[in-house]
Amino acid sequence: MNDLDTVFDDSWPEDHRSGVVAVVGRPNVGKSTLINRILRQKIAIVTPKPQTTRRQQLGIYTEERGQILFTDTPGLHRPHHKLGEYMVLAAEEALKDADLILWVLDVSVEPQEGDRHIAETVSRLRGETPVFLALNKADLLDSAHRQPHVDAYAALIPHEQAALVSALEGSGVDELVNDILQRLPLGPRYFPADQVSEVNQRFVAAEVIREKIILNTEEEIPYSVAVEVDEFKERSERLSYINAIIYVERDTQKGIIIGKSGEMIKRIGTQARAELADMLGTQVYLDLHVKVLKNWRSDEALMRRLGYRLPKE
Ligand SMILES: Nc1nc2c(ncn2[C@@H]2O[C@H](COP(=O)(O)OP(=O)(O)OP(=O)(O)O)[C@@H](O)[C@H]2O)c(=O)[nH]1
Ligand SMILES: [Mg+2]
Structure with missing residues (x-):
């Protein structure tokens, strides 16, 4: 089969629909x-701790x-620092660009102050864009709270669907x-049918490492960490070499990430390596280093270095 055949195979019907759906909501709602x-x-990446996702990320269905x-x-x-500002801006930008807004809520608990705040943000930025509510974590909802919670969430904002x-x-x-x-408009298939995201392997590797750090640490550490993959090489069909730097904000945090006799960094490395090997279908040689970038979350220049760019700079 030549390239032309491939292109023709990737055709779609005349009534094909497509569009961008911004998935927004409080931290940790799913x-x-x-x-x-x-x-x-x-x-x-997914963790039980809030503020896991830090950037816009495309998922193609x-x-x-x-x-x-x-x-x-x-x-x-x-937000309490520049990184938080960056994160909130990233979410607000997504709202403005969407064909449909999917607001995800945790229906297992009552609406929170944060949800009312989001109702204001979405109302301010939505324009004519339809809003759907995804009342998530329904598995945790007992029958007594079901209707009251559904009603309370439905009252937060005019929406087309809950x-x-x-x-x-x-x-x-x-x-x-x-x-x-x-509900999406008629439109073309923008990406090949087999593509599910647009991030590169370096980013995926950095995120997997960050996920393992968040899962293994407490308090400020999960939020103070950034991961940068410095080198990603396929040494052979069966071996990938990944060199990554874990940035923290203070010396004490560096000590915690490394752990007693290097125990913690070893655990993080083992967990990340297993998942990366699974994803890549190769063995993975993972080299991790920890560096201090003093208060990087409050410093726009350092944030830029790590790829978190606030607009208009
Ligand atoms: N019981 C239950 N837990 C869920 C459900 N959806 C997500 N979770 C859990 O909720 C936690 C947060 O999930 P995430 O998907 O990381 O949430 P998020 O909204 O992306 O969070 P941020 O990226 O921090 O904004 C994880 O522990 C999930 O396993 C659900 O439907 N039911
Ligand atoms: Mg997330």
Whole structure:
């Protein structure tokens, strides 16, 4: 089969729909879990701690009838430093660019102050864009709270659709995707059918390492860490070499990441290596280093170095 054949094979029907869906909400409500579930693949890291996702990240869902470009976003919150400002801006930008806004909420608890704050943000930025509510973590909802919580969330903002879902268990998700697709405009397939994201392997590797750090550390550490993959080489068909630097804000944090006799960094390395080997289908040689970049989350120049660029600089 030559290239031309491939192009013709990738055709779509006349009533094909497509568009961008901004997935927004408070930190930790399950935005990334939902996108991973829809794509049946882990494209975004997930942890039990808030503020895991730090940038916009595209997840591409393709089927015969349409293509949905999901934009995963950092949780909307009140920022306390420049990194937080960057994260909130990234989420707000996604809202402005969307054909549909999917607001993910944690229906297992009552609406929070943070949700009311997001209602204001979404109302300010949505224009004419339709809003769907994904009432997530329905698996944790007992029958007594079901209707009161659903009603309370539905009252937050005018919306076209509210769906009870469980990103973790999958209930309600296929129906939600179907409803989203029906609401998108007619349009082409923007990406090849087999492409699910647009990030490169370096970014994926850095995120997997960051996920293992978040999972193994407490308090300020998860939030103070940035990971940069310095070198990524396929040494052979069976071996990838990855050299990564873990940045922290203070010397004490460096000590914690390394741990007693290097125990902690070893554990992080072992967990990251196993997952990367699985993803890449090769053995992975992982070289981790820890460096201090004093208060990088409050320093725009250092943030830029790490790839977090606030606009208009
Ligand atoms: N029980 C239950 N837990 C869920 C569900 N969806 C997500 N979670 C859990 O909630 C936590 C947060 O999930 P994430 O997907 O990282 O949440 P997020 O909204 O992307 O968070 P940020 O990136 O920090 O804004 C993880 O521990 C998930 O396993 C769900 O439907 N049910
Ligand atoms: Mg996330």
